[in-house]
Amino acid sequence: MYYPVEARITPLTAIRRERLLPVPGQVVVGLGEMVGSADVVARCQLPGDVQVIDVSRALGVPRERAARYLRKAVGEAVHANDLLAARRGPFGQLGKSCRSPVDGVITEIHGSLILIEAAATTLELRAHLKGQVTNVMPNRGAVVSAVGAVIQGFWGCGGEAEGVLKMLVDNPQKPVRAHAVDVSCHGTVVVGGCLLEDKVLEQATEARVRGMIVGGINSDLYPLLSSLSFPVLITEGFGAPGLSKHVFSLLQTNAGREAMISTDTETRWGAKRPEVLIPLRADEEIPRDEPSSQPLRVGDQVRALRAPYLGTMGTVAALPALPKTVESGVRLAIAVVDLEDAQQVQIPLANLERIH
Amino acid sequence: MSQDFAPVESILALDCGSTTTQAFLIDQVAGEYRLVVRTEAPSTVEPPWNNVATSVRQAVTEISEITGWPLLNERGHIISPQRHLGGVDAVVMIASASNPLRLVLAGLMRDISLLSARRALSTTYAIVEGVISLDRQDNGARGIGGDIQGQISLIQQLQPDAIVIVGGIDGGASRAVLQAAEAVAIASVTMLSGDRPPILYAGNAHLRSQVAEIVGPEAELRAVDNVRPSLHLENLGPLQAEAEELYVKRKMERLPGFATISAWSSVSVLPAAKAFAYAVQYLARLDGINVLGVDAGGATVTVAAVVDDRLDLIIRSDLGLSYSASRLLDQVPVESISRWLPLEVDPNEIRNLLHNKTIHYRTVPQTPQELLIEQAVTREMLRLTVSDLVPHWPQGTSRLYPNLLPKFHLIVGGGGALINTPNYGQAALMLLDALQPIGVAGLALDKVRMMAPLSAVAMVNPAAAAQLMERDALLNLGTVVAPAGIAREGEIALTLKIEYEDGRQLEVEVPYGTLEMIPLPAGQTANLELRPTRRFDVGLGTRGQAGTTRVEGGILGIIIDARGRPLPISQDPKEQRERMQRWLWDMGS
Secondary structure (H helix, E strand, C coil), X not given: CCCCEEECEEEEEEEEEEEECCCCCEECCCCCCEECCCCEEEEEEECCCEEEEEHHHHHCCCHHHXXXXXXXXXXXXXXXXXXXXXXXXXXXXXEEEEECCCCEEEEEEECXXXXXXXXXXEXXXXXXXXXXXXXXXXXXXXXXXXXXXXXXXXXXXXXXXXXXXXXXXXXXXXXXXXXXXXXXXXXXXXXXXXXXXXXXXXXXXXXXXXXXXEEEECXXXXXHHCCCXXXXXXXXXXXXXXXXXXXXXXXXXXXXXXEEEXXXXXXXXXXXXXXXXXXXXXXXXXXXXCCCCCCCCCCCEEEEXXXXXXXXXXXXXXXCCCCEECCCCCEECEEEEEEXXXXXXXXXXXXXXXXX | CCCCCCCCCCEEEEEECCCEEEEEEEEEECCEEEEEEEEEEECCCCCCCCCHHHHHHHHHHHHHHHHCCCCECCCCCECCCCECCECCCEEEEEECCCCXXXXXXXXXXXXXXXXXXXXXXXXXXXXXXXXXXCCCCECCEEEECCCHHHHHHHHHHHCCCEEEECCCCCCCCCHHHHHHHHHHHHXXXXXXXXXXXXXXXXXXXHHHHHHHHHHHHHCCEEECCCCCCECCECCCHHHHHHHHHHHHHHHHCCCCCXXXXXHHCCCCCEEHHHHHHHHHHHHHHHHCCCEEEEEECCCCEEEEEEECCEEEEEEECCCCCCCCHHHHHHHCCHHHHHCCCCCCCCHHHHHHHHHHHHHCCCCCCCCHHHHHHHHHHHHHHHHHHHHHHHHHCCCECCECCCCCCCCCCEEEEECHHHHXXXXXXXXXXXXXXXXXXXXXXXXXXXXXXXXXXXXXXXXXXXXXXXXXXXXXXXXXXXEEEECEECCXXXXXXXXXEXXXXXXXXXXXXXXXXXXXXXXXXXXXXXXXXXXXXXXCECCCCCCCCCEEEEEECCCCEEEEEECCECCCCCCCXXXXXXXXXXXXXXXXX
């Protein structure tokens, strides 16, 4: 028995996404309300950064004598450039002084150190899914539900974005070329087979794309991704030659529709996968797919997670009871998989994820 | 007065690892304790399961399916003690599935106590993520200098599980230690009360009350004896014990599902690295020898060594072939990995593999190239971990050369990359390349990953653990003879004469730069007469000194590693690839 990891790649399912504030705040939508992906569902105040001012260093006095020069007390509000502490010169004139670098409140005075908490900022949490509010958690957030396509990917960075899906390639294995990213990509989520050149990222920045979806990228582009103004979502893996056929056809079918991409990726606790959500209309009620937590079975749809079949999808044809020797020469528990291109291959169980 | 203890005959040993959960059923077979069956399941600590008990039950259920002997009752709990229709007498468990402690270390500039603290913390599953010292950088962790705003931001940003303050010998420096305490205290104040990490103080003991005053009641302060009470004295024990307790209480015991499984266990659950170290110590004491154990695991690399009766343990929780795989790229250039490859590989392919492995960390290499890359990564991880220990072994009879390993009589390797190889020559070569042992040493593999669990078994039945260690735990690869020294390629390094048990004799001249394998089956012994040339030392402390020894055979027989020490690595990538090809070929791969 082998219990595989699972990913959702489906053309139509019931989607339910929790939108939670990082700290308690105010939920501004009601149960049953219809929301657009850019609508605010909740907001909260995020505490500002804490600034520390060392009075003894600024005034050039011993730490234990710093308190006598203070002009402000704990709890007082201060504005940028307000006088916090000062020395008098020999004739009573103002000598060395220190001033607040920010607007905020003095939260603590610790010896000669003054802590100023900068003014709080407001965080507005958006729905990030066009749908209906199906649960409200007071002060914490809401659940937005919809029906649509879901594609869980491999890795991503750059946060969340929404935009109309635009295909830049007509083949899942085709790399995105810089010339394909033009002004028509403005405000869209662009899709390509794979990403090989940094010029594409430059063009995409210039064209102000909202996001990018590719099957794979080369690791040498990895350092550039964190500084981009838009999120990038990789569906198959680093070095993958393209999108899997199934993912490509799902994206192609929905080209021109609005898609939401979320690139948060966590590998362990509270594991999160990056995903593409495409809200759709459905005439009948669609049941919600739950992770099966069942052992891998013949007939399950799977995706290969490593070379030589990285990103390829197929169906489990057999699960031999005994380990087999694979290309590397190591004996491993394997599954026989019928790939999308009708090839039948052996893939180690550990290199498969179930698609549902 | 006699005591009535129920005899413990059948034992279920569980090993909850970060990627794999294993179950071992141990019972008496023909009057001896033997491993009856071993099963494994992918660990289920993450979503959608969020419960380590799930993979334990999966592995235990598989044992029942194989043996036909029920171990779980209808509610999924273990049947213990053993009854007529199922169950076991005892359950024991080791665990390494939790995340490591994330620590910030605060201390003095260029202070030797920071190094001592790192050594103390390296015996626990912990990662020093940041350092507050007057040094800007500290061994790869993010370091911040004397800027208090930076120190506070670092702590706020990292949100560590604990902050360790060290510094000053007892009665020595105070100002900088108190400054560090002040920065830590202020950073704590800026966090929400539930998020404030505990503070471990292991610095100048005379400052404890002042540090307590600075920290105040806002944060939990745990003061232990100074890790460096004087310039010439290191006192790692108290900080080690405190950090381990913190790991057990805040990480291991909070593992989802841990409470269910640990309730089955007859004895306390051991952290897996500790259990591995105990097993190495047992092997060393059994024959009064020096033993080196290395485990290249998924989430950590563990090295335990007993040299002249002293046990050293080092856990690198930032290295491993699973979800921390890509961290290696922060520590070494990609060329340090590719130098261990026998074929030309685009550096991007190595980076791609490591990044992919970090996300899909359970995956295994299917192609020969990916297998060789993982083996190269394993060499580099082992090399890095052992190099942390090398400077700290005291000079003595076993330590012949300052930059090389001390003399070990037995080297045991474990972990997925070492045991999942197409042939044992590859496993042996990984150990020889990464560790570079000198002299004459036995080589073995923890093939069924039972070494560490046996330490837990020993807590309920020492005789069973001893019998299993001897019969089922280790796979004897053979004996390696590795002369230290360098010469010109092709020059004779060593002449050896082998006398087999049946009286046959064989004399071999081994040129420098080569690896030779001489058959000597497992279970047989032979007398070896070693005559190194004047540039080489076979572990006797003097170059050119001849000696005789009795060696045991194994699957690979006797390996003569005449490549010299330190191992010559060519700066020319093409030449180095050719060497790797030749070395793999020599080892039968």
